[in-house]
Amino acid sequence: MSAPTLTRPRGATGAGRLPVRMRLQRRTLTGGLLGLLAWLVVLLFFFPVLWMALTGFKQEPDAATTPPRFVFHPTMAQYQSALSKAGPFLTHSAIITIASTALVLALALPAAYALSIAPVRKWRDALFFFISTKMLPVAGAIIPLYVIARSLHLLDTLPVLIILYTSLNLPIAVWMLRSFLLEVPVAILEAAHVDGASFFRQLRSVVLPLITPGMAATALICFIFAWNEFFLAVNLTTTNAATVPVYLVGFQSGEGQFWAHLCAGATLACLPVLIAGWAAQDKLVRGLTMGAVK
Amino acid sequence: MAVIAEGAGPAAALARARSRQRNRIRRLPLLPALLFTIVVTQIPFVLTIYYSLQSYNFNYPLLRHFAGLHNYTLIFSDAIFRTALVNTVVLTLVPVLASLLLGLGIALLLDRKVFGRGLLRTLIVSPFLVMPAAAALVWKFTLLDAEFGLLNWVLRPFGVHHTDWVNNHSKETIITVLTWQWTPFMVLILLAGLQSQPGDVLEAARVDGAGPWQIFRRMTLPHLRQYMELGIVLGAIYVVQAFDAIFMITSGGPGQQTTNVPYYLFEAAFRAFDIGRASAMGVVVVAATIIIATFALRTISGLFSEQGMEGRL
Numbered sequence: 001m002s003a004p005t006l007t008r009p010r011g012a013t014g015a016g017r018l019p020v021r022m023r024l025q026r027r028t029l030t031g032g033l034l035g036l037l038a039w040l041v042v043l044l045f046f047f048p049v050l051w052m053a054l055t056g057f058k059q060e061p062d063a064a065t066t067p068p069r070f071v072f073h074p075t076m077a078q079y080q081s082a083l084s085k086a087g088p089f090l091t092h093s094a095i096i097t098i099a100s101t102a103l104v105l106a107l108a109l110p111a112a113y114a115l116s117i118a119p120v121r122k123w124r125d126a127l128f129f130f131i132s133t134k135m136l137p138v139a140g141a142i143i144p145l146y147v148i149a150r151s152l153h154l155l156d157t158l159p160v161l162i163i164l165y166t167s168l169n170l171p172i173a174v175w176m177l178r179s180f181l182l183e184v185p186v187a188i189l190e191a192a193h194v195d196g197a198s199f200f201r202q203l204r205s206v207v208l209p210l211i212t213p214g215m216a217a218t219a220l221i222c223f224i225f226a227w228n229e230f231f232l233a234v235n236l237t238t239t240n241a242a243t244v245p246v247y248l249v250g251f252q253s254g255e256g257q258f259w260a261h262l263c264a265g266a267t268l269a270c271l272p273v274l275i276a277g278w279a280a281q282d283k284l285v286r287g288l289t290m291g292a293v294k
Numbered sequence: 295m296a297v298i299a300e301g302a303g304p305a306a307a308l309a310r311a312r313s314r315q316r317n318r319i320r321r322l323p324l325l326p327a328l329l330f331t332i333v334v335t336q337i338p339f340v341l342t343i344y345y346s347l348q349s350y351n352f353n354y355p356l357l358r359h360f361a362g363l364h365n366y367t368l369i370f371s372d373a374i375f376r377t378a379l380v381n382t383v384v385l386t387l388v389p390v391l392a393s394l395l396l397g398l399g400i401a402l403l404l405d406r407k408v409f410g411r412g413l414l415r416t417l418i419v420s421p422f423l424v425m426p427a428a429a430a431l432v433w434k435f436t437l438l439d440a441e442f443g444l445l446n447w448v449l450r451p452f453g454v455h456h457t458d459w460v461n462n463h464s465k466e467t468i469i470t471v472l473t474w475q476w477t478p479f480m481v482l483i484l485l486a487g488l489q490s491q492p493g494d495v496l497e498a499a500r501v502d503g504a505g506p507w508q509i510f511r512r513m514t515l516p517h518l519r520q521y522m523e524l525g526i527v528l529g530a531i532y533v534v535q536a537f538d539a540i541f542m543i544t545s546g547g548p549g550q551q552t553t554n555v556p557y558y559l560f561e562a563a564f565r566a567f568d569i570g571r572a573s574a575m576g577v578v579v580v581a582a583t584i585i586i587a588t589f590a591l592r593t594i595s596g597l598f599s600e601q602g603m604e605g606r607l
Binding site: 035146163166167281292 | 595
């Protein structure tokens with residue numbers, strides 16, 4: 001027992017004493033199993049999205065069946081008819097999200113500059129004021145918003161959602177852009193200053209090119225939130241400015257049995273944001289945490 | 295730029311004036327965003343408080359009058375409102391914690407060298423990007439339907455037949471959909487946390503003979519703590535407002551089983567047109583959120599000071 005044997009039988013004792021080759025084998029085996037598990041879990045999470053897109057390609061009789069049909073003759077008919085029905089909603093959503101995102105950037109970039117590169121005295125207070133507005137629930141403001149919009153005849157118009165989505169996204173954009181501006185090396189700004197570049201010149205030819213990727217990521221995040229917004233859209237618009245989520249409300253009960261059409265419509269509603277999100281993937285976490293996590 | 299000597303009376307005053315002027319100029323770019331935010335977000339909240347003190351129904355505008363705290367006594371003696379409060383807590387805490395745990399597991403799996411990791415990361419963010427209203431429809435019909443839903447078909451070998459998930463397990467349904475939606479959010483935050491671990495320290499621990507479990511308990515978890523806190527508070531702030539899934543899937547029902555405060559407020563305001571009562575609920579929601587938000591701000595400012603994000607120039 002206690003006598004140290006130089007030739008220990010292979011694999012007879014615990015994992016710690018296994019010969020290197022077997023230990024490696026075991027490690028690659030667990031590694032492989034964990035990799036497989038990762039794939040299984042991720043596919044499980046992705047499945048509803050895939051199923052939605054697939055069902056959109058079915059004929060109606062193939063959509064609601066037991067057992068579900070995984071093999072079928074794909075058709076574009078549902079997507080075509082959904083596109084023609086969702087057309088006005090998609091247009092409204094596009095106008096509202098693009099306009100509000102542009103407005104957000106126009107307001108947020110100077111503000112982020114005044115909170116990072118050339119900070120005002122109470123920059124910390126200002127920064128936390130912005131973020132605190134993001135944390136207050138929209139439900140707490142919806143009634144006055146509705147009353148004000150009604151008395152200004154803004155109900156069911158594009159401007160009301162443009163303004164409100166701007167205010168929803170502004171804090172995120174200020175924080176996010178600030179986190180990008182902080183990464184602009186001080187030395188470059190100082191050099192430009194010493195070279196006598198004016199303030200606007202500094203901004204245009206030094207700062208802007210450096211944070212263009214950051215601005216693009218910020219714009220995509222704002223786009224995602226504005227496009228998917230439901231509560232304000234449902235309560236403040238009906239037809240003239242109704243956005244894509246309002247279009248989907250139409251499927252809530254009435255058209256429930258036409259699953260292929262429903263799924264085609266739902267897929268169309270999700271597609272722009274899925275593309276934007278996949279494109280902004282590496283900056284997504286930064287936007288979701290307002291720049292706190294990179 | 296002239297350098298001004300300290301102390302001398304007029305010169306010091308001049309310096310102060312200059313610094314004030316400089317601050318004024320620096321404030322200019324901030325003002326548009328600040329004013330916009332104050333006007334659009336603060337005034338409505340003040341008005342909500344104002345309306346909450348009135349007896350005001352859209353259907354009877356002539357009967358509008360000051361009512362003091364009457365609306366508050368109304369909502370707190372309202373059994374449905376209390377149910378809605380409890381539902382809000384359950385429908386926030388359970389999805390946030392469940393998605394945090396699932397997110398932790400998935401983040402750990404994806405932090406390893408896995409075949410096709412980039413693709414996996416792209417796929418896992420999708421539930422979060424999908425429009426919640428669209429996801430709600432897909433779950434409600436194609437997955438959870440009693441007759442043709444995929445889940446009942448999958449569970450058939452286990453003796454499940456024609457279960458009407460949405461109506462008979464409404465809370466679980468909403469919790470599942472919210473958890474599905476928010477898990478990717480947690481994955482992203484925790485993955486960023488895992489990848490910010492100093493590799494050399496982990497390697498040193500490994501060389502010193504620490505096992506994987508020890509490394510996870512003693513090093514990874516403490517390091518992840520603040521990321522988990524951030525995930526919880528940010529997740530809670532959004533999930534507490536959950537409306538889309540409830541509106542689309544259960545409409546708060548059956549009965550009031552899935553009525554949370556935002557949904558009840560919506561019903562009071564836009565079904566019953568009781569502006570005063572709905573506003574009082576709004577004030578309660580805001581008060582409750584301020585409590586969560588205080589924790590949120592503390593967490594964020596913790597991360598914030600740690601990264602040493604100081605102002606410059």
